[in-house]
Amino acid sequence: MESLTFRHTTKKPLPGSVPSAITGVVASGNLEILLERVLPPDACEVAIETPIAGYGDVWEAVVADFVARAQPGGLRISINDGGARPDTVSLRLLQGARLMEA
Amino acid sequence: MAGDRAASIDPDALSWYEATARQRVLALTDPGSFREFLPPTERRMSPHLPLFDLPRAFDDGIVVGRARLDGEPVLIAAQEGRFMGGAFGEVHGGKLVGLLRAALALKPKAVLILFDTGGVRLQEANAGETAIAEAMRAIVDVRVAGIPVIGLIGGRAGCYGGGGLIAGTCSRLAVSEGGRISVSGPEVIETNKGAEEFDSRDRALVWRTMGGKHRRLIGGADAFCADTVSAFRKAARDLVGRAPAFDLDTLEAEQARLEARIDRFGDCRDATDVWARLGVNDPESVPAMDTDAFAETVARSPEADHDAR
Numbered sequence: 001m002e003s004l005t006f007r008h009t010t011k012k013p014l015p016g017s018v019p020s021a022i023t024g025v026v027a028s029g030n031l032e033i034l035l036e037r038v039l040p041p042d043a044c045e046v047a048i049e050t051p052i053a054g055y056g057d058v059w060e061a062v063v064a065d066f067v068a069r070a071q072p073g074g075l076r077i078s079i080n081d082g083g084a085r086p087d088t089v090s091l092r093l094l095q096g097a098r099l100m101e102a
Numbered sequence: 103m104a105g106d107r108a109a110s111i112d113p114d115a116l117s118w119y120e121a122t123a124r125q126r127v128l129a130l131t132d133p134g135s136f137r138e139f140l141p142p143t144e145r146r147m148s149p150h151l152p153l154f155d156l157p158r159a160f161d162d163g164i165v166v167g168r169a170r171l172d173g174e175p176v177l178i179a180a181q182e183g184r185f186m187g188g189a190f191g192e193v194h195g196g197k198l199v200g201l202l203r204a205a206l207a208l209k210p211k212a213v214l215i216l217f218d219t220g221g222v223r224l225q226e227a228n229a230g231e232t233a234i235a236e237a238m239r240a241i242v243d244v245r246v247a248g249i250p251v252i253g254l255i256g257g258r259a260g261c262y263g264g265g266g267l268i269a270g271t272c273s274r275l276a277v278s279e280g281g282r283i284s285v286s287g288p289e290v291i292e293t294n295k296g297a298e299e300f301d302s303r304d305r306a307l308v309w310r311t312m313g314g315k316h317r318r319l320i321g322g323a324d325a326f327c328a329d330t331v332s333a334f335r336k337a338a339r340d341l342v343g344r345a346p347a348f349d350l351d352t353l354e355a356e357q358a359r360l361e362a363r364i365d366r367f368g369d370c371r372d373a374t375d376v377w378a379r380l381g382v383n384d385p386e387s388v389p390a391m392d393t394d395a396f397a398e399t400v401a402r403s404p405e406a407d408h409d410a411r
Contacts (some may be wrong), residue, residue: 001155009300022142023105025122026159027184034142034160080157099104 002053006046006063013041013073014100021099024092033077033096041074051080062086066093075100087098108229113331118256119280121331123165123180126216129331130254131169131178138167139204140197150226150319155206162193166201174211174340175201177201181385183259191223192263195233202240212250213270215272220287222262226233234264240392241271242348250274250345255281255333256327260312262287273411275343276325276337277314284312285321303356306389310373315388315396316408319380320363321405330392346411363405 140159222230260282288302327333377385
C-alpha cells in the first residue's frame, strides 16, 4: 500500500455546514472518499491509501486541480482507493464536496 | 453523515441491485431517521487487509444503525456487496453481531439485515467464520425475545456461504429476481464437482437453481419483490407483521417442511422439474415472467407459504 498526503491552502472555506460525508465504494476501479469539516477554514488535507504504487505525481495533479476548482477550505479528505482512474477520482472528489455543501 | 444523496432519490425508481448499501439504508427507512453506529468517521477498519496489501473500507463493508420504518423503531444492517464481495471479516462480522446483541436491550420492532455477501473473507477467515456462528446464535436469542429478524436479498453478490447460513436462521426473507440464496456458490460447486455437475458459466442455470424466483416458489423465501427500494420496503413491513413465533412448534414444522421437500423433489434434476411438480403450468416460462405474473404463479403454489422457519 502507498500512503500519500497533500496539504493545500485555499482562498475560502467550502460553503455549507455538513460535518461529514462519504461517497463511493472501495471496489475495482472505484474508491471511497470521506470528507470531514475539521480543519481551519483556509486549509485542506487529502490523505490517500492506494494499492497501486508509483502514481504520486498523478494524484498530486488531480488533487491540486480539485482544490483549485472547489476551494474546499476546512476539509480533511481521506481516500481508500481501489485502483480508480484519475477521472473517477476527480468526479468523486467533486461529488463529495457537493455533499458537504448541502 | 451525508450519504450518496439517496434520501433525495425516489425509492420507487432506485434499483436495489444497483444501489450501494448506504443508499439502500437511507431510502428504505423513514427520511432523516437513520443513526449509524460506528460510522466511517470512526475508522473501524480491518486490521488484517493491510498484511495482504489490500485496500480497506472505513466501515469495513457494512453499515449498521437504528432507524424508523413507518414510525416503528428498527435496527438495520446493510452489507456492501462491491467491497470484497460483501464478505465477512472480523470488524464486519463484529458489527453485525453487536447490532443483534443490542436488539436484546433496545427491543426494536424488528431487525433488518440487508444481505449482499459471498460469505467469509478469505484473508481473515477464522474471524469471519466465528462471526457467522456468533451471528446465528445472536439471531436465535433475538427471535426468542420475540423480535423478528428479516433478511432482504437482492444485491449483486447475492447471499452465499456463511451469509446463506445466517439467512437460514432469519424469521422471514424477501428476495428479488437478482437475488440469489445458497451456501456453496456456482464456482465453488464447479471447482469441487466439475462442470457436468454445475456449469457456473450457465447464468440461466445459476438463476433457476439459486435465484429469487426458485427460492420463493419452494418457500425458501417468503416474499418476492420487484428490484426497487420501495418494493423491498413494502415487503419488509409486511414480513415484520407475519413473522412466526420462535418455539418448538415452529422448529418442528420447519423440520417437517424440509423433510417433505426432500421427499418430494429430491430426485429432480433441474429447477424446472421442481416447478412442474409444484403444478406450474409452463415451467419454462417462469424465468421470463414479470413480477405480477410471477405473483399469480406463487399464489397457486402450495409450498410457497408456510408457518415454519
